[in-house]
Amino acid sequence: MSNIWFVKNEQTMETGGDMVYNLTSKNNKSNIKTDVENLWRMFSKTSLSTIVEDLLLVGMAVFTADKKISRKSAKDGWSRELNLHIPVLQVEKWKLVKEDLEETLSFLSGDSWNISFYHTVERFRGDKVNKKYNIKDPSLFDCVSLFSGGVDSFCGALTLMENKRAPLFVGFKEYPLLLRRQTSLFESIQDQYCDQNMDFIQFNVSPRRPSNAETNIVFGESTSRSRSFLFITGAIAVASIIGTGTPVYIPENGFIGINVPLTQSRSGSCSTRTTHPYFIRLVNQLLNQLGIDNKVENFYSTKSKGEIISEHRDNEVFKAMHKETLSCSHPCQSRYDGISPPLNCGYCYPCLIRRSSLVVNGFVDDHYNPKYSLNKNFIEGNNKIDGKASDLKAVLYTIRRFVDHEKNSMYIRKLLRQQGPLTSEEIDSYEKVYRKSLKELLLLIEYEDKKNNSDLKDYMGLKERHAELR
DSSP: EEEEEEEEEOOOOOOOOSSSEEEEEGGOOOOOOOOOOHHHHTTTTSHHHHHHHHHHHHHHHHHHHHHHHHHGTTSSSSSSSSEEEESSSSHHHHHHHHHHHHHHHHHHHSSSSEEEEEOOOOOOOTTOOOOSSSOGGGGGOOOOEEEOOHHHHHHHHHHHHHTOOOEEEEEOOOEEEEEEEHHHHHHHHHHHHSOOOEEEEEOOOOOOOBSSTTOOOOBBSSTTHHHHHHHHHHHHHHHHHHHHOOOOEEOHHHHHOOOOSSGGGGGGGOOOTTTHHHHHHHHHHHHEEEEEEEEEEEETTTHHHHHHHHHTTTTTHHHHGGOOOOOOOSTTTTGGTTTOOOOOOOSSSSHHHHHHHTTTTTTTOSSOOOOOOOOHHHHSSSSHHHHTTTTHHHHHHHHHHHHHHHOHHHHHHHHHSSOOOOHHHHHHHHHHHHHHHHHHHHHHHHHHHHHHOOHHHHTTTTTGGGGOOH
């Protein structure tokens, strides 16, 4: 079990040989580099409320552990045992929600979390305001929306603007190229809706090597299932300043939200659960127990990605900028092919869903890595060795499975329940989304077959059966 201590503002503690992360007032002395203080300093605030500060620090601690402890260190190569000690201002409240927090995180990341809290009176960077740029009046805004730079969050922003809302968008600065892309997309929306209130805040958390670490611990992890929890805590911090009841939106299509495993081998924590309705319920339950009166919502939960894009395909901003959105799971890997990143690869699972949703809405121009085509050669060639074709193969398997069981509602509902509990109403909604999304993916395969003679339907044995889904 990995044992990690977090200390606040250079507290000294006897932690033995455990890993230690110091959240100091001075960024250059901390081994977690961050600019989260701008989330409140931009409002001319010197600090957050104590419970919201605690929540944000918990989010940072969880993200740090997730990023720095390799899944290779786990017995099964995936599910780790993570033991965290976190300083909080409202320690009694956190002791009451300990088990609920651990359940929420375990559902999200697939790990076993054991979190203990100890009391501190130290505030985190609660001493300054941002003099270069601040938002004078938080009441100008009526909601917070996560803005990742993907198609769904971009469309979510357009939906809010079309509905005459006044959103404050929050982005996570994962790498500089994404930062610039997010800013460019936001500015395009700002130019189009210049008569409406909106703004954009980005923040970053970048954990470095811990101190006092045992030499046998494997550091560094490429996956980051808990990033969405950190993203949410940052958005909640902003919403808490805007005012009581200010909602936090996570715009994401219901197909990704429910995220039925594509194959049996890709079940469990191998599939993201960021906007699964059960996770959102757990988060809102946690917020309520902590006395935080902001809620997390996904207004796209009952829509496929194609249905989301259909709402905006005639929007001039969408037509001009949709190519700039990034849905790819590895947008910087194009550099290995001599192509400047970031770029949607076109063959990972998120890219395949993106492609299908655009194709069904008439956006057929290619803006993916040109080195790779969706065809039998891509599946059976060298990509079989390096794993690039694994997502496409899994999607083809899923389409075939759907065709075989398309008329069996009970079978599909059983698949929907695999990721987590659903209410009967949610089951009804997600079955419709699942069916719609699979048909969109099949239309992508038909488009590729017609355009490039890719023979993908032939590959999965559907050459004569595609009419069944019409």
